[in-house]
Amino acid sequence: MLDLLFLLLLSAWSAAVGRATLRWFRQAPDHPVDALALSLPLGLGILSLAALGLAEIGSLNRAGLGVVLAIGCGWATLSGWRAASSSLSPRERAGVRVSLWNRRPSPRPSPGGRGGKNADIGAPRLASAAFDLALALIALGTLLTALVPVTDGDALCYHLQVPKLYLEKGAAVYEPDLHETVYPLGVEMLFAVALAFRGPVACRLVSWLLGVVLALSVTALARPWLGRRARWAGAIALGVPAVSNGMGAPLNDVALAAFGNAALLAWCRWRDRPSARAAALAGALAGLAVGVKYPALVWAGVLGLAAAGSRVLEGRRAEDRGQIIIKTFLFAIVLVLVGGPWYARAYHFTGNPVHPFFRGTFGGAGLDEVLDPIKRPLEPSPWNLATALGPLTLEPDRFDSLAHQLGPAFLLLLPGLLLARPPRRVAAIVGMGLAFVTICLCVRQSTRFLLIAVGPLSLGVAWLTARWADRPTLPARALLALVVGVVGLESALALARARHGIGVVLGRESPDSYLARREPTYRVGRWIDAHLPGTARLVGQDHRGYYIPRPYAMELAHRRRTGLASRGESAEEIVDHLRRQHFTHLLLCPPEPIDAVEFDPTLSDRLAPWLARRRPLYREAIRDPDGVVRRFAIYDLAPEVADSDRKGDRR
DSSP states (O other): OHHHHHHHHHHHHHHHHHHHHHHHHTOOOSSHHHHHHHHHHHHHHHHHHHHHHHHHTTOOSHHHHHHHHHHHHHHHHHHHHHHHHOSSOHHHHTTOSSOTTTSOOOTTTSTTOSOOTTSSOSHHHHHHHHHHHHHHHHHHHHHHHHTSOOOOHHIIIIITHHHHHHHHHTSOOOOTTSGGGGSOOHHHHHHHHHHHHSOHHHHHHHHHHHHHHHHHHHHHHHHHHHGGGHHHHHHHHHHSHHHHHHHTSSOSHHHHHHHHHHHHHHHHHHHHSOOHHHHHHHHHHHHHHHTTOTHHHHHHHHHHHHHHTHHHHHTOOSSOHHHHHHHHHHHHHHHHHHHHHHHHHHHHHHSOTTTTSOHHHHOSSOOGGGGOGGGOOSOOOHHHHHTTHHHHHHOHHHHSBTTBOOOSHHHHHGGGHHHHOOOHHHHHHHHHHHHHHHHHHTTOOOGGGGGGGHHHHHHHHHHHHHHHHTOOSHHHHHHHHHHHHHHHHHHHHHHHGGGGGHHHHTTSSOHHHHHHHHOHHHHHHHHHHHHSOTTOOEEESOSOOTTOSSOEEEHHHHHHHHOTTSSOOOHHHHHHHHHHTTOOEEEEOOEESTTSSSOOOHHHHHTHHHHHTOOOSEEEEEEOTTSOEEEEEEEEOOSOOOGGGOOOOOO
8 A cells, every 4th residue: 555655646746746847848738638648757757867866976865865856846836836826827828829739630630539429429439438448457457467576577687676776875886797777777766766765566656657657648649630539549559468568567668658658749749839848848758768768769869850851741831941950959959968867877987878789889888799680580671671560469479578569459450541541640650650660670679679659559540440430331340349359358468467466465465475486586585684694795697686685796797797707717717706806605596407498507517616516505496487497506605614614505
């Protein structure tokens, strides 16, 4: 319950601060959902940047965060008081007068979506009810999943490990063996806030909130063409399995989609009512997206190019070329100011602003492995890129995993846009999403990196669905039923994911028992906490370090950075190196059999002679939830420790 209370307070603070910021930009929409779609990501982004500022001055702790929250409350209160006391009308206070964005949709682009008396009757009404039910089920299923203790591998590897390290140090430090400490960490700074006041479950709830932000943004994006049916687009976006799966995990993929689509929403408002403030707001939200994950750089480029070419895309001459160039330049300047600090940090510590990528281009430190050809299972030829939705949909495990997939809706329905003649802006937005996917696939192919495109593609599918809903023909009804069926199936999947931890949510199982049963490193971490001194410093083969209550480094990252075990060193020389690096204990966890999962056995193989002469302090075979057995063992790296002095051996 306390985690849910934290979520409510964070949402209220972010919405209030974001709303105050929208008033300052004079860009607050009239529709409350649209206003929330912009104010929530703005408020969350401001909190993230404030946490980074605290970390840079060594004050990342509860006290420092409390000051930031208090200042935000004061700013929101003052802004609200000024708005309430103003003599201007609400529309004038929002800075929105006559805007294409707020204009009621015309009959041509949105048949039946005007909200009149005859809208949503018969089959369309049933479809609306089905989409609403799907939205509710997805929200419920993902919320239940978000209330379960964290066992997600990537989260325990760095998404939670980095903010945990920052909080322990009180500062945004650079740890060379945890190179993610210089990644763009916009969402991880929000996780730091959650960890400071609550814990990892609160971090899950932050991800869930960002999924809601995504749904709100896509709904607001669709409103000019779909009217009251705009929520159909939000349901289609939220139903994407990669999105609903990410909403229940403290990762940054859904956050990338949320901030990216909020930037797209602001971009559309800028193009509907061109102004310097609108361009700056779009740049600020694009900068927040760039601060979440590297693929947002591509999205920012797409938005900037689309803004520069808006006269061609939209077929109108609302602005002369000079004004477009000036405002696009302002968009870029604000983007750099908001998102640039993350890249400046990376350059300062490593000499590479996009560490560990493209070191051959930018120089400095980096890893060639991150852009290995194996990361591009689809040859980026023109034909493959043009038809990429096929393999991305039908072979998700080829690019990531079955859990991170786009679902069938886009592959089944988007080709229909080629025949349906959508409004120019709808076609342009869908094209921007496909352009983003195409560019990203040329660099590194992972479905999780492509989730920004979910919003634009969902708009296209929802527009087609609304068009079919207003045609009382058998083919149109069949296609409408197909969309409803797909979204319904996806909502059932979102509910089904919550089954593993429902006992914890209902209080039938304690969080400790759940973690001991489903997260091996939690069990190992409890033993370490009970038996190793506070001065212990571990290096190990497991990538998941969050539950290990001592300083911990992944040996694979350390070997890549130092070249250890690649120069023909003996076992004793390797151990001596680890001692000189101030490591006190070694953690091994080979799977059984060794090829059961992707695993690098180099260190344990090279240390085999040394290990044969040593007795582990701790030894236990633990089965992962996926059925793989790992043989955990902890060894003391001290030069001479008598066997009689060793305690805690478990066989």
